[in-house]
Amino acid sequence: MAQFSIKDDHVDIVIGALQSDLTSFMDAWRPFFSRFHLIIVKDPLLKEDLKIPDGFNVDMYTKSDMDKAVGSSLTSQLFSGYSCRYYGYLVSKRKYIISIDDDCIPAKDDNGFLVDAVSQHLFNLASPATPLFFNTLYDPYRKGADFVRGYPFSLREGVPCALSCGLWLNLADLDAPTQALKPEQRNTRYVDAVLTVPTKAMMTLSGINIAFDREILGPALFPGLKLTKEGNLRWETMQDVFSGMCAKVTCDHLKIGVKTGLPYVWREERGDAIQSLKKDWEGMKLMEDAVPFFESIQLPPEAVNAEECMLEIAKLLKDKFDAEKNSVFIQAADAMIEWVKLWKKAVPASN
């Protein structure tokens, strides 16, 4: 991985703290996190003080920081629960963000070695992506790999990669119904590959284990899609999935790449899937409307950065959906507009 690299001080690792005692989480990640700057954002709904072990370079943010910066109304609207990490994306001053859920620890590969998820994410972002033609040999820039016979030479330079989506061993990111139906299912298969998701192919992003180029894509990673009866378990939320579709259409439009695959993290159990199933989980229905919408939209050529793409998507959401019947989408569109405003204030250089 020598030929592509990113300097440590261009990276923020952002952790949304949904539990108060981060000791075992941080200790598990110490070999990979300790040389980086960390931003820890405490879930505004969490009452207890955070416990963070020594030996890390950390800036911590809590509800009072958010209230001061954006007001308490926006804080509760945008930064509750899993969404608290987005506050860290906003206040970061660095080019790259890595974000990992606090119920995940480093995975082991098939040889029993701990996976350095940080280095793998940074390699994914630093090396080009290939969204315009599918390479059956997976990531062609990886050591020992290349482009397959027939791959057009004019496309072998690739395009910048702005988003790296990692995967999960042990507990995969299934939805509430699937998780409840297969409570014993565990993901044990380590697939040793990274691939670029082709342009125009729709996918779900999961916010559990991701990295992105904040300068290029930051505004597209946005909080604010709330299910009416959203739970406080990952599988009861859709905020990251919806934001991921915004990010994917933005990347396709800007001709930049999204990768998926390595790195894996080991995901611990949290929550009771059967209890989740008892709720009226509207995430299922939401995607039936959201996917055709995102597949159909064409962003105008005037939208030349992520902020402008997001404002266009917000506009299209409002044109397409009914404020009463599809209030979740309309609220999300409003949140997108607020988010872009906040982003413009936070990152004046990009305007």
Add this chain to the structure above:
Amino acid sequence: MAQFSIKDDHVDIVIGALQSDLTSFMDAWRPFFSRFHLIIVKDPLLKEDLKIPDGFNVDMYTKSDMDKAVGSSLTSQLFSGYSCRYYGYLVSKRKYIISIDDDCIPAKDDNGFLVDAVSQHLFNLASPATPLFFNTLYDPYRKGADFVRGYPFSLREGVPCALSCGLWLNLADLDAPTQALKPEQRNTRYVDAVLTVPTKAMMTLSGINIAFDREILGPALFPGLKLTKEGNLRWETMQDVFSGMCAKVTCDHLKIGVKTGLPYVWREERGDAIQSLKKDWEGMKLMEDAVPFFESIQLPPEAVNAEECMLEIAKLLKDKFDAEKNSVFIQAADAMIEWVKLWKKAVPASN
């Protein structure tokens, strides 16, 4: 893999014999081939008699069979070298075809077990494909796998899979220039995954290790794209890559799926890459014209099967390319028309 299965007598394994002594090849594959019907097609350019070990259920075809069936002119035009296997596709009476180059033997997985490429291909074909939305958890129908959170429930049934493209350990399928530049490069990474190539994403098919549903897709797997100075090494040919693009746009149009990934085969060395580099290898230039062509075409709704799609593609090739400047494409278009004629004669039921 229990829930999806294909009967043995619905399968033909087609081998194009480019070498006369198939003993070690067949012995290596005996555990996996012996319960199936085999079609072995001898390269018309090969002089020596074939040596085939006992214990297989084989029908063999040679130049004299081809000459009798299609005439010697079409035989040399369509069935020379690597293309001889297409004669086997044509004369097969079965629904599924598996085809593996005769310089490949079974690979071993990371646990040291021999890979049953036949069963894996048949599982890929029997289980649905998911070209309409990308599943980050790879093949959702595999045991222990599922759809990721957010995957639309309305798409979880998938669509039929008509083409399974396997991969290669040891010698990957690189083009002549890459192979010559990296003569020592070997593919050692076993990626334990199958995925559906998303609709509209262009890819290269390699004919080394494939399986397909002959009833659905047969006519789209066609010989006839010949480079002017085509060599007799896989990396000096483009016939399979070109035919693969025809197959991919046909599958996209018919809303059926193409999978890539497992099974691997172990590919032995053959040929001298440096010698190949000395040739004026036009495959490189060809793709720069072919890819934009295939990306741009839209097949008409009246084309409802692979034969009709191929005739439409042939027509579009003739409209788009110049008979003198791009003679390779025009000749390929003529070959496609001949091929569909032969197919209609061979498979009258499908008309």
